[in-house]
Amino acid sequence: MIHSSLTQLGAALRAKKISSVELTQSYLDRINQLNPQLNAFITLNPEMSLAQAREADTRFASGKVGALTGIPIAQKDIFCAKGWLTTCGSKMLHNFVSPYDAHVISQFNNAGAVNLGKTNMDEFAMGSSNETSHYGAVKNPWDTARVPGGSSGGTAAAVAARLCAAATGTDTGGSIRQPAALCGISGLKPTYGVVSRYGMIAFASSLDQAGPMGRNAEDLALMMNVMAGFDERDSTSLQRDKEDYTRDLNKPLTGLRIGLPKEFFAEGMGADVAKAVEAAIAEYKKLGAVIVDISLPNSKLSVPVYYVLAPAEASSNLSRFDGVRYGYRAPEYGDLADMYEKSRAQGFGAEVKRRIMIGTYVLSHGYYDAYYLQAQKIRRLIAQDFTEAYKQCDVIMGPTSPSTAFQLGEKGDDPVQMYLSDIYTIAVNLAGLPGMSIPCGFGANDMPVGLQIIGNYFDEARMLNVAHQFQLATDWHSRAPKL
Amino acid sequence: MSLSLADVEKVARLARLAMNDQELQAAQVQLNNIFGLIAEMQAVDTKGVEPMSHSQDLAQRLREDVVTEPNQREAFQAVAPQVEQGLYLVPQVIE
Numbered sequence: 001m002i003h004s005s006l007t008q009l010g011a012a013l014r015a016k017k018i019s020s021v022e023l024t025q026s027y028l029d030r031i032n033q034l035n036p037q038l039n040a041f042i043t044l045n046p047e048m049s050l051a052q053a054r055e056a057d058t059r060f061a062s063g064k065v066g067a068l069t070g071i072p073i074a075q076k077d078i079f080c081a082k083g084w085l086t087t088c089g090s091k092m093l094h095n096f097v098s099p100y101d102a103h104v105i106s107q108f109n110n111a112g113a114v115n116l117g118k119t120n121m122d123e124f125a126m127g128s129s130n131e132t133s134h135y136g137a138v139k140n141p142w143d144t145a146r147v148p149g150g151s152s153g154g155t156a157a158a159v160a161a162r163l164c165a166a167a168t169g170t171d172t173g174g175s176i177r178q179p180a181a182l183c184g185i186s187g188l189k190p191t192y193g194v195v196s197r198y199g200m201i202a203f204a205s206s207l208d209q210a211g212p213m214g215r216n217a218e219d220l221a222l223m224m225n226v227m228a229g230f231d232e233r234d235s236t237s238l239q240r241d242k243e244d245y246t247r248d249l250n251k252p253l254t255g256l257r258i259g260l261p262k263e264f265f266a267e268g269m270g271a272d273v274a275k276a277v278e279a280a281i282a283e284y285k286k287l288g289a290v291i292v293d294i295s296l297p298n299s300k301l302s303v304p305v306y307y308v309l310a311p312a313e314a315s316s317n318l319s320r321f322d323g324v325r326y327g328y329r330a331p332e333y334g335d336l337a338d339m340y341e342k343s344r345a346q347g348f349g350a351e352v353k354r355r356i357m358i359g360t361y362v363l364s365h366g367y368y369d370a371y372y373l374q375a376q377k378i379r380r381l382i383a384q385d386f387t388e389a390y391k392q393c394d395v396i397m398g399p400t401s402p403s404t405a406f407q408l409g410e411k412g413d414d415p416v417q418m419y420l421s422d423i424y425t426i427a428v429n430l431a432g433l434p435g436m437s438i439p440c441g442f443g444a445n446d447m448p449v450g451l452q453i454i455g456n457y458f459d460e461a462r463m464l465n466v467a468h469q470f471q472l473a474t475d476w477h478s479r480a481p482k483l
Numbered sequence: 484m485s486l487s488l489a490d491v492e493k494v495a496r497l498a499r500l501a502m503n504d505q506e507l508q509a510a511q512v513q514l515n516n517i518f519g520l521i522a523e524m525q526a527v528d529t530k531g532v533e534p535m536s537h538s539q540d541l542a543q544r545l546r547e548d549v550v551t552e553p554n555q556r557e558a559f560q561a562v563a564p565q566v567e568q569g570l571y572l573v574p575q576v577i578e
Binding site: 095096097099100191192193206232235236238239298301303304305307308315319322323324325326327328329333334335336337338339340341342344345348353354356357358360361364370371373374375376377378379380381383414415416419431432433457 | 486490491494495497498499500501502510513514516517518519520521522523524525527529532533534535536537538539541543544546555558559561562563564565571573574575576
């Protein structure tokens with residue numbers, strides 16, 4: 001049962017081969033057994049999970065059920081969930097029991113899914129290794145001396161270790177795709193604006209986007225059917241007709257034009273990653289795709305542009321944490337300014353403080369044009385590169401991450417080295433495009449390699465089709481770590 | 484360009500982050516490394532390029548001016564560090 005996909009679990013529940021309570025309890029048992037070595041979850045609340053499972057079981061009796069009814073789904077701890085401790089991986093929110101539900105949480109609740117628990121993450125989603133979490137680093141289930149990637153590392157580790165069938169993530173610069181690649185699972189970052197950000201704790205609002213992470217593309221499509229849709233409480237939510245993301249899964253790939261950006265296949269990519277990605281491209285040719293050489297000349301600027309824009313927006317978003325209305329307040333302080341400064345200094349970790357300071361500097365008087373405005377202009381150039389590329393191809397492919405999972409502590413003292421691990425994913429967020437990572441093999445030390453699939457705006461259904469057809473022809477996505 | 488210790492101190496103050504001398508010095512080194520990475524951006528010719536904040540270039544959506552939020556004061560104050568009689572307490576700001 002633990003290796004089952006959402007489709008299989010849904011069928012078993014509807015056929016009454018298993019109840020939601022039994023399924024939820026079996027995952028909770030497995031979490032109790034394995035979480036001590038992985039640290040993938042920050043909060044479990046078996047009472048609340050089982051109460052939702054009981055409610056789902058009564059739904060099966062009444063017949064009002066959907067694809068995800070009764071299925072336990074873990075939620076990244078960035079999503080506010082009513083009655084649940086919601087920490088965002090930070091000491092700042094160590095005692096924050098959310099009084100309301102994020103839109104994504106409401107959507108899963110309405111679908112009858114069970115909230116299995118809150119997954120660990122880099123503090124405020126700022127990190128690529130999960131080592132910045134106040135609640136301790138997550139371990140990669142393929143090798144517990146290695147990182148799971150970040151920031152959605154708890155989710156990625158939980159799915160890979162079969163602690164849940166699927167879970168949510170968020171992606172500001174690669175935080176769904178990079179951990180999916182490093183843990184050997186599938187993950188999708190939708191087009192910006194497709195999934196509501198309401199109740200998702202903000203990092204960089206013009207880049208943040210929630211998405212599904214799971215065993216395979218078909219499961220991601222089922223989750224997208226629940227997560228996507230207009231929500232007036234998010235001012236950047238797009239008003240579009242409801243889509244069925246499973247609609248194109250079974251289309252053949254004959255004639256599919258795959259663009260390979262020369263910049264992604266240049267120096268910087270590990271030889272083991274290159275080998276697995278090239279083998280995946282060869283598999284796509286067998287499936288009938290044709291290869292088009294393309295160029296994204298400005299993509300090399302995406303890391304510097306991102307490290308202006310994301311910290312600038314973060315410094316503004318995180319100004320709300322002041323020790324007054326919620327979260328951590330320093331035990332001792334003098335006047336009001338001292339209370340702010342001490343509460344923030346003690347409540348935030350080192351990486352978060354670093355990014356707040358970068359952002360504060362680039363937005364300060366006299367530097368705005370040189371940094372923030374210049375970065376926003378280059379952002380347009382980066383987006384235009386993709387628009388040009390999509391005149392010649394249907395999807396773009398390349399590596400998700402330049403290397404497989406690195407050792408815990410390996411990049412600890414050098415933020416710049418850590419930032420460069422998102423070199424292939426960031427441009428997608430800057431352009432607002434949808435991006436995916438699917439498992440495509442194993443590299444050095446038998447660690448998983450991810451293939452990145454980048455689609456044009458609103459082309460998620462096609463990307464899921466492209467991923468699903470690969471997964472029908474290969475079995476990388478069904479490999480599981482030994483635990 | 485590089486940030487002096489006084490620059491870093493000013494940024495910490497603007498960001499409302501208490502930092503001791505050792506922390507400021509560590510931050511100075513790391514921020515200068517990061518700005519070294521960012522510097523690559525400065526040489527790019529962006530004359531005539533419109534800044535981009537949203538990929539779809541949408542205008543801000545408007546709504547009717549009506550009350551949409553129910554009063555949840557008690558629920559919200561339940562998670563506050565210090566409240567009294569429905570008010571958030573902070574150190575005295577007016578003599």
